[in-house]
Amino acid sequence: MKMLSIRSVGLSLSLEKGLPLGSGLGSSAASAAAAAVAVNELFGRKLEVKDLVLAGLESEAKVSGYHADNIAPAIMGGFVLIRSYDPLELMSLQFPVEKDLIFVLVSPDFEAPTKKMRAALPAEIGMSHHVWNCSQAGALVASVLQGDLVGLGKALSSDKIVEPKRAPLIPGMEAVKKAALQAGAFGCTISGAGPTAVAVVDSEGRGVEVGERMVEAFWKEGNLKAVAMVRRLDRVGARLVGSVPR
Missing domain, CATH: 3.30.230.10 (Ribosomal Protein S5; domain 2)
Incomplete structure (x- = not known):
C-alpha cells in the first residue's frame, strides 16, 4: 500500500491456500x-x-x-x-516453450521446521564441494535455457552440501529419491527445506507413475503417509484469474 502511495484505505484479504504449510514449497x-x-x-x-x-x-x-x-x-x-x-x-x-517440464511433488505427513533444517547445514564447506556445487549450479542454468531435462535432472540430484545434511532428517527421503529415479524421473531432490521431495519428468503420465512410487517409498522406508501432486511448469506467475464486480 505504501508503494502505491495509498494510506487511507482499509483492506481485507481472504486467502484460499492450495499448498500445505511448512512443506518446503514456498x-x-x-x-x-x-x-x-x-x-x-x-x-x-x-x-x-x-x-x-x-x-x-x-x-x-x-x-x-x-x-x-x-x-x-x-x-x-x-x-x-x-x-x-x-x-x-x-x-x-526462459525454458524453451516447445518443451514440457513436469514437477512431481510428494509431501509426507512430517514436520521439517525451516529453522531446524537450516541449523543442520555446515558453517564451513570444503573447497572441493564448493567447486562441485558451483559447477552443478552452472549446469542447472544451462540445462534450463537449453531445455535439457537430462542435464537438469543430473544437476538437481547432485548436491554435495545441503541435501546430504538434510535428507537423513526426513525419514525415507533417500529411498524416495532412489524410487523416483528408478521409475524414470530425470532427477530428484528435497524441495526447499523439506520435507517435500521434488522430481522432474517430461509428461504428466510419467509424473503420476513416479509420484506413486515415491509415495510408496515414504510409507515403506519412512513409515510416513504422503500425498503426490503433478504440476506443469508455470511460465507466467501470479496473475488475476477473475474478479467480482461490486
Whole structure:
C-alpha cells in the first residue's frame, strides 16, 4: 500500500491456500505473491513486476527471511536467477516453450521446521564441494535455457552440501529419491527445506507413475503417509484469474 502511495484505505484479504504449510514449497511466498498482485490489480496495476517482488520480499522477511528464492518466481513465473540483492537484480531464465517440464511433488505427513533444517547445514564447506556445487549450479542454468531435462535432472540430484545434511532428517527421503529415479524421473531432490521431495519428468503420465512410487517409498522406508501432486511448469506467475464486480 505504501508503494502505491495509498494510506487511507482499509483492506481485507481472504486467502484460499492450495499448498500445505511448512512443506518446503514456498507457501508463504505464494501467499505474499497472491496478495501483492491482487492489491496491485485492485488499485489500477500501477506497480511493475520488480516492485511486486520487493513488496513480497518485505512480507517474506517477516516469516522466513529476506530472500527472493520463492517470491521472485511466484510473481514472475518460470525460473529466476537472483544475481544480487543490493541492488536487487533478477534474471528470468526462459525454458524453451516447445518443451514440457513436469514437477512431481510428494509431501509426507512430517514436520521439517525451516529453522531446524537450516541449523543442520555446515558453517564451513570444503573447497572441493564448493567447486562441485558451483559447477552443478552452472549446469542447472544451462540445462534450463537449453531445455535439457537430462542435464537438469543430473544437476538437481547432485548436491554435495545441503541435501546430504538434510535428507537423513526426513525419514525415507533417500529411498524416495532412489524410487523416483528408478521409475524414470530425470532427477530428484528435497524441495526447499523439506520435507517435500521434488522430481522432474517430461509428461504428466510419467509424473503420476513416479509420484506413486515415491509415495510408496515414504510409507515403506519412512513409515510416513504422503500425498503426490503433478504440476506443469508455470511460465507466467501470479496473475488475476477473475474478479467480482461490486
